[in-house]
Amino acid sequence: MRATLSYLPLVLLAVAWEAIARLNLVDSSALPPLSKVGLAWVDLIRGGELVNNGAASLYRGSVGLLLAVLGGGGLGLCMARWRLLDVFVNPLVELFYPLPKSALIPVTVLWLGFGDGSKILLIFLGCMIPVTIGAYNGARGSDHALVWSARSMGANRLRMMWDVVVPSALPELLNGIRTALALAFILLVSSELIVSQQGFGYLIGYLGSTGSYEGMYAVVLTVAFLGFAADRIYQLFIQWLLRWRD
Secondary structure (H helix, E strand, O other): OOOHHHHHHHHHHHHHHHHHHHHOOOOOOOOHHHHHHHHHHHHHHHOOOOHHHHHHHHHHHHHHHHHEEEEEEEEHHHHHHHHHHHHHHHHHHHHHHHOOHHHHHHHHHHHHOOOOHHHHHHHHHHHHHHHHHHHHHHHHHHOEEEEHHHHOOOOHHHHHHHHHHHHHHHHHHHHHHHHHHHHHHHHHHHHHHOOOOOOHHHEEEEHHHHHOHHHHHHHHHHHHHHHHHHHHHHHHHHHHHHHHOO
């Protein structure tokens, strides 16, 4: 019952959207009925445009996010344990954290062109910051008694990192990855809207420029629901992982 009620706002939003469009409270060209958006979504699936462009976007987003998790997680853990690395890298993290990540789009395009590489690099650079901060804060909060106990038992740095620091940092690291997951969708679509010939963002821009607003909304809703589903699945993964760790 509780799970059903949690999705009730989405149902009410869909009903309100359809009613507003049907009653012409908003110009139908600006807000087409949701039922027509659904039909356009089916047409895009049948024609293959949504599948092909979606596959390109999910590939870019997945690779960029995976690299950010590996690189940012490792960097944050190492910064927390090695003082010299912290001194050199922390100012850079603090410098780039407030920077609007979309401002890096021209830079990545200049470096790697208009293909997949520039989008992957943008997602990697943008998503690495919250992952790094999460890993760093989690590792800094490690129980010092456990660290000292591991050292007294002869554990080397690598073993201590894996057996003590990583489990302690896991909750904060997972929260950082969740933030990066949402950011990956934002950066992906933003970059594809501006500099791409394939992907969700490209398809949104193309359909909007040609006046196919039902199709444009269909792609926007597809991205929204993919992001929503990815976040819910990730939350279930977090619950399972932390329960398994305990």
